[in-house]
Structure formats: C-alpha cells, structure tokens
Amino acid sequence: MFRPLELFIGLRYTRAKRRNQFISFISTVSIVCIAISVIALITVMSVMNGFDYQMRSRILGAISHATVSGVGESVQDWPRALKMAEANPHVLGAAPYVESEAMLLARRSSGALVRGIEPAQEPKVVDIGKHMLDGKLDELTPGSWNIVLGRELAMTLGVSVGDRVTMAVQQLRGSPLGSVPRMRSFHVVGTFELGMEQFDSGLALVNMSDAEKLNDLSGPTGIRLKLDDLFNARPVARELADQLGQIYRVQTWMDTNANLFAALSMEKMVMFIILSLIILVAVINLISMLMMLVTDKQADIAILRTLGATPRSIMGMFMVQGVLVGFVGIGFGVGFGSLLSWKLPGIIKWIEHTFHVTFLSPDVYYISEVPSRLDWHDVGWVALLTFTFSLLATLYPAWRASRTQPAQALRYE
Numbered sequence: 001m002f003r004p005l006e007l008f009i010g011l012r013y014t015r016a017k018r019r020n021q022f023i024s025f026i027s028t029v030s031i032v033c034i035a036i037s038v039i040a041l042i043t044v045m046s047v048m049n050g051f052d053y054q055m056r057s058r059i060l061g062a063i064s065h066a067t068v069s070g071v072g073e074s075v076q077d078w079p080r081a082l083k084m085a086e087a088n089p090h091v092l093g094a095a096p097y098v099e100s101e102a103m104l105l106a107r108r109s110s111g112a113l114v115r116g117i118e119p120a121q122e123p124k125v126v127d128i129g130k131h132m133l134d135g136k137l138d139e140l141t142p143g144s145w146n147i148v149l150g151r152e153l154a155m156t157l158g159v160s161v162g163d164r165v166t167m168a169v170q171q172l173r174g175s176p177l178g179s180v181p182r183m184r185s186f187h188v189v190g191t192f193e194l195g196m197e198q199f200d201s202g203l204a205l206v207n208m209s210d211a212e213k214l215n216d217l218s219g220p221t222g223i224r225l226k227l228d229d230l231f232n233a234r235p236v237a238r239e240l241a242d243q244l245g246q247i248y249r250v251q252t253w254m255d256t257n258a259n260l261f262a263a264l265s266m267e268k269m270v271m272f273i274i275l276s277l278i279i280l281v282a283v284i285n286l287i288s289m290l291m292m293l294v295t296d297k298q299a300d301i302a303i304l305r306t307l308g309a310t311p312r313s314i315m316g317m318f319m320v321q322g323v324l325v326g327f328v329g330i331g332f333g334v335g336f337g338s339l340l341s342w343k344l345p346g347i348i349k350w351i352e353h354t355f356h357v358t359f360l361s362p363d364v365y366y367i368s369e370v371p372s373r374l375d376w377h378d379v380g381w382v383a384l385l386t387f388t389f390s391l392l393a394t395l396y397p398a399w400r401a402s403r404t405q406p407a408q409a410l411r412y413e
Contacts, residue, residue: 004316026289031329033282038333038386039340041275045378046341048268050371054195055264056230059257062199064125064224065233066252068240074219076247082223084243090228090236093124096220098211103181104204105166107158112149112204114167116211116220125226128192128205134161135190142209147186151193152201163188167204171215184214279386283326283393290322290397294404302406311402318398319391326390330383338379344372 068085070076078096085094098116103109119137123129129137133151140146147165149157159165165188168181186206193200208220227236233252241250254261294301301314340347348370352358359370 026285026292027325030282030285030289030325031332033285034279034326034329034386034390035332035336037275037279037282038330038382039337040278041272041382042334042337042374042379043341043344043372044271044275045268045382046344046372046374047370048264048271049373049375049378052261052264052268053373054371055260058194058196059260060126060230060253062126062128062194062196062203063253063256065227065230066225066237066240066250067222068225068244069222069249069251071247071249074217074221075223076219078219078223081244081248085223085225085240088236088240088243090232091225092228093121093226094223095121095125096208096223098208098215098217098221100169100171100211100215100221102170102204103168104153104157105168106163108156110153110156112153112202114169114204114206114211116206116208118208125224128194131192131194133191133193137190137205139189140205140207142207144207145184145186145210146189146207148190148192148205149188150200150203151191152197153204154188154191156201159188161188161190167214169215182214182216184210276385279389282329283386283389286322286325286390286393287397289325290318290394291400293321294318294397294401297401298404301401301404305404305406314402314404315398318401319394322394322397323387323391326387326393329390330386333386334379334383337382338374341372341374345370 068075068081070078075081075096082094082096085091095118097118100114102112102114104112117137117140119140122137132148135148137148140148147167149159149165154160157165164185166183166185168183171182192205211217212219225240227233230253233254237250237252241248244250304314304317348359
C-alpha cells in the first residue's frame with residue numbers, strides 16, 4: 001500500500017491477463033524480439049572483438065610494439081640506444097635486428113623479408129619461438145649461415161628442414177662481370193607458423209651477424225621494443241625520441257599497421273549501428289502493444305482522472321509497463337547473449353564436427369576458427385542503448401493516455 005500509485009497500477013496492468021489475451025501475447029512477442037536483438041548484437045560484437053584480438057596478437061607476435069631506427073642504413077651507437085631504451089620504465093624488452101629484402105632460390109624462387117635476429121634476445125620482444133613447427137631459433141648461431149622460414153614460404157620454395165636455399169640481396173659487389181648481387185647459401189634449420197599469410201609466406205629469419213655480413217653493414221638497422229602497455233605505444237615513442245635525439249626515429253605498431261586496425265574498428269562500429277536498427281525494429285512492437293493497451297484502458301484512465309490522477313501520473317503508469325517489458329527483454333538478452341558468446345567457439349566446432357562443414361577454411365582465411373571475446377564494456381553499451389530505446393518507445397503511447405478526456409471516454413460506457 002505504500003508503493004507509488006504509478007508503479008502499483010503499471011505492475012497490475014502487466015500481471016492482468018484474463019481479459020487481455022492478445023495484448024499479453026504482443027507483450028510477450030516484444031520481450032522475445034528485444035531479447036533476440038540484444039543476443040544478436042552482443043554475439044556479433046564478441047565475434048568482432050575476437051577477430052580484432054586475434055589479428056593484434058598474431059601481428060604483434062611477429063612485429064614489435066615499437067622500433068628504434070637510424071637515419072642511415074644502420075643505427076649509430078646502437079649499444080647506447082639499446083641501454084637508453086631498456087632504461088625506460090615502460091619498456092619490458094629490447095632486441096637489435098637487421099632487416100632487408102631478398103630473393104630466395106631453391107626448387108622455386110620467391111621474394112622475402114629477411115630479418116637478422118639475436119636468438120637470445122628475440123624472445124624479449126616477440127613470441128615467434130612459441131610458433132615453431134620444426135627446429136628452434138637457438139640454431140641461428142653466428143657464422144652458421146642457418147635460416148628459419150615461414151611455413152608457406154618453405155612450401156613455395158619447395159624446401160624443408162635440412163635443405164639449402166640461396167639468398168640474393170640488393171647489396172652489390174664487384175666482379176669481373178661487373179656489379180652483381182651478393183649471394184649466399186643457407187641451411188634450413190626450422191619453420192614457423194604465425195597464422196598470418198603476410199609473415200608465413202614472406203618472412204625468413206637468420207642470425208643478425210650473418211645478415212650484417214651479407215648486407216655489408218656495420219650494425220643493426222634498428223632496435224625492437226616490447227612495452228608494458230601496447231596501447232601506450234605513442235606516448236612512450238615520443239618520450240624515447242626526445243631522449244635519443246634527432247639521429248634516431250621511433251615508430252610504433254600503430255603507425256605501421258594503422259590502416260588495418262582502423263578498418264577493423266570501422267567495421268565493428270558499422271556492425272554496431274546496423275544491428276542497433278534491429279533493436280529499433282523490435283521496440284516498434286513495444287509501441288504497438290502500448291497503443292493497444294491505451295485504447296483498451298480508456299475507461300480505466302477516465303475513472304482515474306475523475307478520481308484526481310494527474311496527466312503525469314497517467315503517463316507514469318503506462319511508462320512503467322513499457323520499461324518493464326524492455327527491462328525483461330534486456331535481462332534475457334544479456335544473459336543468453338553472454339552465454340552464447342562465451343560458448344560460441346565450442347558450439348561452432350560441434351556444428352563443424354557434426355555436420356562436416358567448415359565455416360573458415362584454413363586455405364582461404366588467416367583465422368581458421370571463429371573467435372569470440374566477450375567485452376563487458378560492449379555489453380553495458382548494448383543494454384544501455386536498448387533501455388534507452390525502450391524508454392523512448394513508451395513516451396508517445398503514455399502521452400496519448402494522459403490526453404484522454406474523461407467525459408468522452410465514459411460517454412458510451
């Protein structure tokens with residue numbers, strides 16, 4: 001008896017089902033439609049987050065968070081630059097490298113990006129060692145002229161562990177026949193697979209000392225850095241650039257892959273907007289349900305007005321029912337949507353195994369499994385958006401109810 005009048009009557013209308021079977025059915029349909037739209041939006045956002053996370057983790061498994069390079073071909077006084085970079089509190093690891101483009105020749109030929117690394121320091125910045133299919137990075141010792149290839153690159157060249165490949169670099173050397181590219185035979189000691197075509201088909205790893213000799217360099221071409229927060233890369237890069245001076249250049253993973261991640265972010269935003277329209281369509285059912293309820297309750301509204309109920313109170317009564325329907329739909333949608341997003345990879349695997357279908361073929365797509373990564377921030381935005389739509393949907397029917405004239409409504413009662 002101490003509940004507000006608007007809440008009491010709004011809940012009473014919601015529970016009354018004897019005379020309003022059709023309105024109750026429309027109310028149930030509205031709840032189901034809102035729940036389905038929320039489930040769809042949460043699931044799609046989770047899948048988009050999963051793809052974004054997989055792309056970031058696989059790309060950052062082969063590239064560093066930030067890179068320090070010199071103005072010329074090699075980094076001047078690179079031990080000093082390495083110590084200054086490691087002294088930064090946001091830098092977790094640093095490793096020098098030599099990078100150049102080369103042509104690899106075996107049974108077939110292919111261009112590749114050749115990266116000279118220090119096997120002992122490379123795990124500080126990237127995790128290629130965790131993706132080795134054959135061999136180990138430790139076999140890339142100085143003077144051994146060993147090489148590790150991406151899986152797709154090895155298949156293109158037609159080689160495997162134990163075979164030899166010839167590398168030709170852009171650096172020229174003099175000969176009786178004129179200037180010819182520097183060439184050297186390498187022994188294949190391992191293969192890796194990162195799951196990204198860009199690296200599996202175009203990246204080769206050698207020892208940094210061997211790369212320096214082959215390219216006639218006196219030092220590394222850059223220093224790769226791993227940061228404590230990859231999204232804090234640009235402020236750290238600016239800080240390092242100020243400390244190192246103008247003869248060094250600091251780039252981040254955001255600079256080298258800005259277009260890719262901007263496209264992923266834009267695609268996620270577009271999908272959110274499109275699926276938000278599904279919620280808007282579901283809310284239209286809520287408007288129709290409330291309009292029919294207002295028409296059915298004309299006599300009740302007139303009696304309440306004659307008893308002293310204000311138009312604001314009448315609006316509140318019908319807004320309570322509309323908000324309650326939206327709230328119940330949001331509750332079911334968030335619950336089932338979160339559960340579906342959490343179990344989606346397992347469900348997809350079960351469907352593929354049961355019906356013998358493949359949704360993402362490894363021969364076509366970089367990511368062969370449907371990923372899902374539930375973000376509660378996205379869930380909160382979906383719930384807030386749906387609740388806002390539901391609240392706005394109640395305004396017009398409630399306003400129409402508040403405009404009811406008692407004399408006209410009771411004339412034929």
